[in-house]
Amino acid sequence: MLSDQLVVERIRRDFPIFSRLENGKPLIYLDSAATSQRPIQVINAVVEFYEKINSNVHRGLYTMSEEATEAYEAARANVSSFVGCKPEELVFTRNATEALNLVAFSWGRANIKQGDTILITQMEHHSNIIPWQILSAEKKAHLEYIRITDDGLLDPVSVEEGLGKGPKIVAITQASNVLGTINDVKAIAKKAHEAGAICLVDGAQSVPHMPINVKEIGCDFLAFSGHKMLGPMGIGGLYGEFDLLDSMPPFLTGGEMIKEVNLEGASWNDVPYKFEAGTPNVEGAIGLSAAVNYLKGIGMGWVRSHERELIARALPLMLDENGVKVYGPTNPEQRGGVISFNVEGVHAHDVAEIFDSEGITIRSGHHCAMPIMNKFGIPATARVSFYVYNYGDEINVLMNAIKKVKRVFSVG
């Protein structure tokens, strides 16, 4: 078996972006939680669609359109198998945000009534907060939050309290984009069902990074984005349990999502087409399918263990570094490949700017998760995030960059 280093070297050869220099230095890309890079196989799949079969899908009676439709539906089958559902249970969306909005405004408007409870957590991305805030205001429903502990874990007492309120839905992230925390969504889904709720999992930060099977998790919905898992931007997915999807009204409306239209009204197309109004992102779906093939080739088990090793190496160094505050769980088993931190006395923006001078690209800000920032009483954090193409040596460069920040600002 190849060593980790060799596997990563082989992977990196597939990513054209790594021939680019950042401020004259080799690019160290530590912002995959925002968007991942794409391998040549994905880029080629998109180019090939445009060069060879570019045409609109469905209802085309000529050969090329049939080929495009076949490729689009083959992509659906491949991506659905990646998360462990049937093809008809996978709706292609623009991204995880759109998938979450779909559930809130289709399922939510049909099922949430005045006085009902919606349960989410304090560690959600804004995309799994705002739709519920809007829905609960519209329906005069209660939006409740499961609190997080100081080490960035779900507070088990708060979990029970929340479920005790008899929610209609529990919407929870599987992996936090800020704290890295991996939540036991299988246990949450089970508890949610026992409490009479359905369970929606935000998989934007988990589907790219670990083996996922929705039937094993037992959730009713799972949202994810293609661009965080080596795929193109503008394509994502929503898994929905078939009967649930079937019972839901449409979300966006227009072409493709209808069966019959007359001047008085319309009847809806079958699942999943009912939720795919308008010309879909065909090249995106095909690119995402290529990304799934790439990840299947590496093995999601390897992806998870590779990131866990990087975290196990980086985390103790950062925790030991004077003047550096790290947020989230300290046990690598409990977290994905994300580390949020601050250098005492230095704003996260300045940290990111100085990192950039070393060729290291990181994110700084509130990461669209302001309730977490409020919980820790900070305006922002700097965040590094790892993926398949990162390797251990980059952590040394990272630590040197932290030392440079401290030098420039004479702190720590």
Place this chain on the structure above:
Amino acid sequence: MDEDLYREIILDHYKHPSNFGYLPEANAKFRDSNTNCGDTIQMEVRVDGGEIRDIRFTGVGCAVCIASASLLTEKVKGAKISEVMSLGEKDVLSLLGLSSITPERGKCAMLPLKVLKASLIQFQKQA
């Protein structure tokens, strides 16, 4: 990184900002933040006879944002409202000793002036 961003003057004003704090006798006050980064600045101004007699600011932000607020408050003390209103990005950059700035960091640099102008506009409306 633009090495200029971490020049002495910016780091000095970041660590030891001038006019940092509250102004109890203020008659113009405004607070705003940059949505992307969460930088927040509050300006408290005492205006008398169309002139800025005193000014203080509070807030959290990166080195560029805080230094910009510090230098700006130093500059506008005693200035006429109309003079403050005519200040722009060029003036802020020249206070910071920079010839240019990236669009993202430009927002950090400009937040204090934006907040100051907003406080004065509000003051004039109330007057």
